[in-house]
Amino acid sequence: MHDQIKTFITQEIVQLENPDSFSSDDDLLAAGLDSMGIMRLIMFLEKTFGVTLPDNEIEPDNIQTLNRIIQWVERHR
Amino acid sequence: MTPLNAADHFTLMMDHEVRKSGLAGNLCALVIELDVCPDKDTLSKKTRSFTRRFPLAVASLKKTGRRYAWADRNEHPNIFFHYPYHDAENSDTFQTQTLKKIINRKQALEDILPVELHLIEGEEKSLLALRWFHPLCDAKGIELILHHILNEEHDTKHDNTPVGLDAWLAKQGLWKKIKFAFKARNNIRQLDQLNSTLLNPADKQTDTLDFQVIRYNKEQTANINTQARQYAGMTGTALYFIGCMMRTLETIGCDHEGDGFCVPYAFNLRKRKALFPIFGNHVSFLFSQASRKQLQSKQQLFEHLKEQNKYNIRNALDFAMLPLMEAGSWLNLDRFGEIVRKNPQGTERSSFWFSYTGEIDPPMTKILGCNVTGLFQISPVTAPPSFGILVSQLNGELTISYCFIPEYIPEEKLTQITKRMSLELMDNT
Structure with missing residues (x-):
C-alpha cells in the first residue's frame, strides 16, 4: 500500500524536486497538494483499495502525510 | 471576457450532449401568448436599448484554456426578429412551425446569440418567444431578462461582488x-x-x-x-x-x-x-x-x-x-x-x-398594452x-x-x- 500511494502521489499529484527524498511524514499540503489533487487522491484510494472513505472524514488530519493516509485507509478496509 | 460559473459550465456540457444527440444545442425558449400583436417598432427599440445596457446579452462564447468565457463581439447584432402572418396559412401551424425552426436552428457555438426575441404574428394571437442559450442564464434569469427588456430599467446594481x-x-x-x-x-x-x-x-x-x-x-x-x-x-x-x-x-x-x-x-x-x-x-x-x-x-x-x-x-x-x-x-x-x-x-x-x-415573477398581465393570455417553455433534451x-x-x-x-x-x-x-x-x- 505504502509504495502504491507514494508512486501515485509523486508521479500524478505533486511535482516534487526530488521524489526519492520524499518521506512518509512529509507535509503533502505544504508540498503543493491542492483541491483537485486531493479529490484525485481519494478516488485513487477508493478504487485501488476497495474502500469507501466517508466524506465527513475528509480532513487535513487524514491526508496531510503519507502515513496518515495509510492509517485512514486501513481503518476502512 | 466574462468567465462562466460552475453551473453555466454544466449547461454548456449539456449543450455538448444535446448536439451529440443530433439536435441544435442547449437552446431554450420562454413563449408568451398575447391577445393582439404588440407594436414591433417599440419592441425593436426596447430590445436595442436592453442590449446596450447589458452587452453580455450579445456576447460570443469562446474557449479560454480548459474553460469557457463570454467575449464581446466586434459588431452589435440585432436580437429582435419579426415574423408577419399571411392569411393563406393556418395560424397555429405557422406559429408552431416558426417556433420549431427557431429552436432547431443549428449554429456554431461562437455564432449563437445568447438571447433572441422573436415576435410571431398570428390570426387570433401573437407569440413573443425569448430564445436563450442556457449557459447565459437559467429559467429565472430569462424571466428577469424579459422584465428588463420591457421596463428599460437602469443597471445600477452590477459590480464585481459575487452573487x-x-x-x-x-x-x-x-x-x-x-x-x-x-x-x-x-x-x-x-x-x-x-x-x-x-x-x-x-x-x-x-x-x-x-x-x-x-x-x-x-x-x-x-x-x-x-x-x-x-x-x-x-x-x-x-x-x-x-x-x-x-x-x-x-x-x-x-x-x-x-x-x-x-x-x-x-x-x-x-x-x-x-x-x-x-x-x-x-x-x-x-x-x-x-x-x-x-x-x-x-x-x-x-x-x-x-x-x-x-x-x-x-x-x-x-x-x-x-x-x-x-x-x-x-x-x-x-x-x-x-x-x-x-x-x-x-x-x-x-x-x-x-x-x-x-408563476412568472415579476407577475405579468400585459405587454405593451396587449393582454398576456398564456405562457409555456421549450427545452431541448x-x-x-x-x-x-x-x-x-x-x-x-x-x-x-x-x-x-x-x-x-x-x-x-x-x-x-x-x-x-x-x-x-x-x-x-
Whole structure:
C-alpha cells in the first residue's frame, strides 16, 4: 500500500524536486497538494483499495502525510 | 471576457450532449401568448436599448484554456426578429412551425446569440418567444431578462461582488468544498444502485426537437394544485409532477425497463424576489428516484419522494452538488457529460428531464398594452431520455410543455402519455 500511494502521489499529484527524498511524514499540503489533487487522491484510494472513505472524514488530519493516509485507509478496509 | 460559473459550465456540457444527440444545442425558449400583436417598432427599440445596457446579452462564447468565457463581439447584432402572418396559412401551424425552426436552428457555438426575441404574428394571437442559450442564464434569469427588456430599467446594481451561486462557492473553504463534492458523489453512487427506466433506448439518427403544449383551465389547475398539496405537501408541487409522470410512464410501459425512475430537478439559489443576478445560472440540482415497486401505490410513492427530499435538504445535498459541478467544469465536455449522464454500467441516469417554474415573477398581465393570455417553455433534451416536461403557471392556469424527439417518441405514444398524465394529475385513475 505504502509504495502504491507514494508512486501515485509523486508521479500524478505533486511535482516534487526530488521524489526519492520524499518521506512518509512529509507535509503533502505544504508540498503543493491542492483541491483537485486531493479529490484525485481519494478516488485513487477508493478504487485501488476497495474502500469507501466517508466524506465527513475528509480532513487535513487524514491526508496531510503519507502515513496518515495509510492509517485512514486501513481503518476502512 | 466574462468567465462562466460552475453551473453555466454544466449547461454548456449539456449543450455538448444535446448536439451529440443530433439536435441544435442547449437552446431554450420562454413563449408568451398575447391577445393582439404588440407594436414591433417599440419592441425593436426596447430590445436595442436592453442590449446596450447589458452587452453580455450579445456576447460570443469562446474557449479560454480548459474553460469557457463570454467575449464581446466586434459588431452589435440585432436580437429582435419579426415574423408577419399571411392569411393563406393556418395560424397555429405557422406559429408552431416558426417556433420549431427557431429552436432547431443549428449554429456554431461562437455564432449563437445568447438571447433572441422573436415576435410571431398570428390570426387570433401573437407569440413573443425569448430564445436563450442556457449557459447565459437559467429559467429565472430569462424571466428577469424579459422584465428588463420591457421596463428599460437602469443597471445600477452590477459590480464585481459575487452573487448567487458564485457567492456561495466563494464563501466555502477548500476542505468543505471537497467534503461536499464527495457527499454529492456518494449520493449519486447510491442512486446508481437502481438502473433507470427509459422510454426509448435511442439508437437512431435524429436532428429535430418537437414539443406539444397541454393547457389546464383555472378549475382544472385548482384541482391539480389541491391534489399536489394533499399528496406532496405545501412545498412539494414539483415532486407531484415528477411522481405523476413516473407513474404515467410506468403505466403506459417503456421500451427500456429498469429498476425504477430517476429524475433530476433544479432549484433556484437566488434570494426570493431578487431582480439580480440576471445572467449566470444560479441553480443547483437534486434527483428524485423511486423503484418500480414504490410506484404501485400513489400514497406510498409520495411519502417516499417527500422523505427523500427531506433527507436531501437536511443533509445539504442541494449545496453539495455545487462543488461537484465546479470540479466538473475543469474536465473536457465529453468526459464531464459521460460522468453526469451515465451510471457505471453505462446507462443513462435520467428517466426524463423536468422543470417547474411556477408563476412568472415579476407577475405579468400585459405587454405593451396587449393582454398576456398564456405562457409555456421549450427545452431541448438529450437522446436518451429524448423526453422532458416543463411545467409553468400563469394567472392560475397551468401549462405542461412536452418536449421530445419524434424519432423516439412517436405521436401515438405521446398522446398516451399526455392523456394518462392528466388523469394522474387530477387523481382520476
